[in-house]
Amino acid sequence: MAIVAHTSRFGKISRPILAWAVGLLFFFPIFWMVLTSFKTDADAVKPEFLIFFTPTLENYLNMTENYDYWRFAQNSVITSVFATLFTLAVGIPCAYAMAFNPSRGTKDILMWMLSTKMLPAAAVLYPMTFLTKSLGLFDTHFMIILVLSLINLPIVVWMLFTYFKEIPKDIIEAGKMDGVNTWGEVTEILIPLAWGGIASTALLCFIFCWNEAYWTVRLTTTEAATLSKLIEGNRAPEGLFFGRLSAVSTAAVGPIVVLGWFCQKQLVQGLTFGAVK
Amino acid sequence: MSLKSILSAATAMSLVAAGGAMADGHSKSLTIAIVNNGHMINMQKVAEAYTEETGVQLEWVSLEEGVLREQVTSDTATGGGQYDVINIGMQEAPIWGQAGWIEPLEFGAGYDMDDMLPAIRNGLSADGTLYAAPFYGESSMVMYRKDLTDAAGVTISDNDSWDNIKAAAAAIHDPDNGVYGACLRGKPGWGDNMAFITTMVNSFGGAWFDADFKPTLDSDEWNAAINFYVDLLGTYGPPGSEGNSFNEILALYNEGKCGMWIDATIAASFLDVEGVAYAQSPNAGNPVGANWLWAWAMAVPAGTENAAEAKAFIEWATSKDYIKAVADHPEFGWGSVPTGTRASTYAYPEFQEVAGFAAAELAAIESAAPEATDLKPYVGVQFAAIPEFPEVGSAVAQEMAAALSGAKSVEDALAAAQDAAVSIMEEAGY
Numbered sequence: 001m002a003i004v005a006h007t008s009r010f011g012k013i014s015r016p017i018l019a020w021a022v023g024l025l026f027f028f029p030i031f032w033m034v035l036t037s038f039k040t041d042a043d044a045v046k047p048e049f050l051i052f053f054t055p056t057l058e059n060y061l062n063m064t065e066n067y068d069y070w071r072f073a074q075n076s077v078i079t080s081v082f083a084t085l086f087t088l089a090v091g092i093p094c095a096y097a098m099a100f101n102p103s104r105g106t107k108d109i110l111m112w113m114l115s116t117k118m119l120p121a122a123a124v125l126y127p128m129t130f131l132t133k134s135l136g137l138f139d140t141h142f143m144i145i146l147v148l149s150l151i152n153l154p155i156v157v158w159m160l161f162t163y164f165k166e167i168p169k170d171i172i173e174a175g176k177m178d179g180v181n182t183w184g185e186v187t188e189i190l191i192p193l194a195w196g197g198i199a200s201t202a203l204l205c206f207i208f209c210w211n212e213a214y215w216t217v218r219l220t221t222t223e224a225a226t227l228s229k230l231i232e233g234n235r236a237p238e239g240l241f242f243g244r245l246s247a248v249s250t251a252a253v254g255p256i257v258v259l260g261w262f263c264q265k266q267l268v269q270g271l272t273f274g275a276v277k
Numbered sequence: 278m279s280l281k282s283i284l285s286a287a288t289a290m291s292l293v294a295a296g297g298a299m300a301d302g303h304s305k306s307l308t309i310a311i312v313n314n315g316h317m318i319n320m321q322k323v324a325e326a327y328t329e330e331t332g333v334q335l336e337w338v339s340l341e342e343g344v345l346r347e348q349v350t351s352d353t354a355t356g357g358g359q360y361d362v363i364n365i366g367m368q369e370a371p372i373w374g375q376a377g378w379i380e381p382l383e384f385g386a387g388y389d390m391d392d393m394l395p396a397i398r399n400g401l402s403a404d405g406t407l408y409a410a411p412f413y414g415e416s417s418m419v420m421y422r423k424d425l426t427d428a429a430g431v432t433i434s435d436n437d438s439w440d441n442i443k444a445a446a447a448a449i450h451d452p453d454n455g456v457y458g459a460c461l462r463g464k465p466g467w468g469d470n471m472a473f474i475t476t477m478v479n480s481f482g483g484a485w486f487d488a489d490f491k492p493t494l495d496s497d498e499w500n501a502a503i504n505f506y507v508d509l510l511g512t513y514g515p516p517g518s519e520g521n522s523f524n525e526i527l528a529l530y531n532e533g534k535c536g537m538w539i540d541a542t543i544a545a546s547f548l549d550v551e552g553v554a555y556a557q558s559p560n561a562g563n564p565v566g567a568n569w570l571w572a573w574a575m576a577v578p579a580g581t582e583n584a585a586e587a588k589a590f591i592e593w594a595t596s597k598d599y600i601k602a603v604a605d606h607p608e609f610g611w612g613s614v615p616t617g618t619r620a621s622t623y624a625y626p627e628f629q630e631v632a633g634f635a636a637a638e639l640a641a642i643e644s645a646a647p648e649a650t651d652l653k654p655y656v657g658v659q660f661a662a663i664p665e666f667p668e669v670g671s672a673v674a675q676e677m678a679a680a681l682s683g684a685k686s687v688e689d690a691l692a693a694a695q696d697a698a699v700s701i702m703e704e705a706g707y
Binding site: 041042045046066067125126129130133138139217218221222225229232233234235236240241 | 308310312313314318321336338339340341342344347348351352354355356358359360524525528531532
């Protein structure tokens with residue numbers, strides 16, 4: 001008994017410490033990036049100015065003067081929002097069918113969908129470039145939305161499938177008995193019941209779309225270029241100028257951090273959906 | 278605020294934004310892919326006058342160097358048209374020109390081609406045809422603290438011997454007071470440590486390849502040069518030199534921690550410590566010389582539908598008038614003009630007044646010798662202008678950094694570098 005009590009007391013102290021340590025570990029790079037964004041490029045690499053320095057908005061002013069930040073941000077919003085909506089529009093019916101009307105091949109299909117994520121993006125760079133140019137879709141919002149949707153569809157279907165499997169099939173059957181058609185089953189029963197899971201899936205999908213940098217850099221020039229391209233373009237041939245790069249990065253991740261902050265309740269609710277039965 | 282309302286607001290915002298984007302009309306415009314170089318960033322503001330004068334809209338796309346190369350090559354391979362003007366370096370210009378990826382450049386008499394520094398012009402040409410026009414050029418030189426050398430009673434001369442450079446570094450080396458004798462590039466990369474190391478190897482009489490383009494990293498010259506480099510930087514350099522390249526050393530220098538720095542001439546315009554003096558790069562007896570040569574230039578990719586407008590823009594952006602326009606611009610002035618391209622720039626008294634390094638920079642560029650010789654069968658000083666060089670250079674760079682950090686002996690690092698270089702070159706069909 002004494003051992004149990006000791007462990008419990010140790011756990012009470014150590015768990016919060018561990019949680020804080022892990023939290024700080026994850027937060028530190030973001031904190032450091034924000035801090036560096038207020039240093040000059042020269043101060044950013046000087047050890048004596050690690051914590052204490054004279055803050056400056058020079059990097060942010062340079063960014064807004066030299067680059068059209070709002071155009072990049074606008075493109076990020078457009079492509080991320082529509083890609084998320086499109087992915088959900090395809091992913092929800094797909095996951096519904098697999099969760100409630102599974103066939104012998106359902107698991108194989110899920111595995112196959114996931115396996116497409118294993119293909120290195122660089123392997124299809126030239127075909128994708130050639131295809132988008134041939135179709136006249138290079139540097140268009142439509143193409144970026146399509147690419148982001150297809151990239152994230154496997155993950156979205158997997159996540160939604162997992163959430164939908166937690167919903168008792170009897171509820172869907174009861175709806176059928178009451179004369180609800182398939183559309184009604186999805187919109188009136190499934191979505192309200194799995195709203196937390198759908199919301200967290202949408203948020204994660206949105207974050208993935210916002211942060212995607214391989215295709216958004218390579219399949220755009222000016223019209224559909226997102227914030228990823230703004231960051232990429234700030235890498236100078238002489239090396240990394242940490243001050244200005246941190247300012248651009250902070251401005252790029254700022255909106256998504258704010259969105260995540262406001263939606264953290266739904267995010268946690270969705271991610272823990274079905275965790276305790 | 279609920280998630281539903283956030284998503285609704287975001288969707289509405291997107292629709293409005295998309296509508297705005299679609300409503301934008303398309304006038305005659307040039308899409309210009311640039312590297313994030315200070316002079317190119319300034320050009321975006323100076324070029325507003327060009328748009329006012331000609332009506333040609335300019336769309337600037339800033340890209341990381343590697344991504345820019347990748348995009349231009351994939352654009353060319355898929356029919357072109359993505360960019361009308363591109364930034365390329367001296368390593369690519371002759372290769373891409375000969376491959377037909379970029380168009381030859383010819384300008385009117387008013388452009389004054391003879392004013393362009395011959396070494397830069399030659400480096401951007403192939404078989405006498407100019408394929409890219411320079412907007413900024415550089416060589417390398419010694420930038421040393423004369424107050425320290427005077428106090429130590431040593432001197433550094435133009436094209437000094439490496440032994441004297443080492444003796445000077447030893448004399449001014451004072452780590453207890455935070456001053457290191459020699460700061461040199463150590464961070465691995467074909468454009469980082471290998472840029473400096475290649476010039477040093479050149480000065481020891483070595484080269485990357487023999488006449489049959491077989492790698493020669495197992496030669497006595499490479500061995501002597503790398504042993505000297507590791508000894509010089511390991512003994513008199515700042516700790517952690519294997520992580521230092523241009524930016525890191527610039528910061529150290531401006532903190533007063535470097536007694537001597539051998540690097541790009543452009544560095545001189547960023548130095549804000551007192552008592553800096555300049556000397557031409559050291560040499561160990563190679564008649565070719567050891568100071569490097571680099572230029573960022575503008576080219577017209579094959580496949581653009583706006584080649585005539587693109588060439589007209591390049592003609593303006595690399596002209597004498599453009600340099601004067603930067604000098605007269607209210608935000609810039611003579612201290613911000615792009616250097617290393619035209620002889621006339623160095624003749625302006627206003628420029629000489631603000632650029633104490635001007636004479637040394639001009640001398641370094643003019644004496645650089647990128648052309649192929651009996652000593653090296655390729656074009657380029659600190660690189661070889663062949664498509665395979667970036668891969669070879671990057672592989673060797675890792676080994677040199679390992680030798681500098683002490684992870685490998687110089688002999689082992691050179692042997693591994695030679696094996697890697699041979700493998701890459703054989704795979705490429707040499």
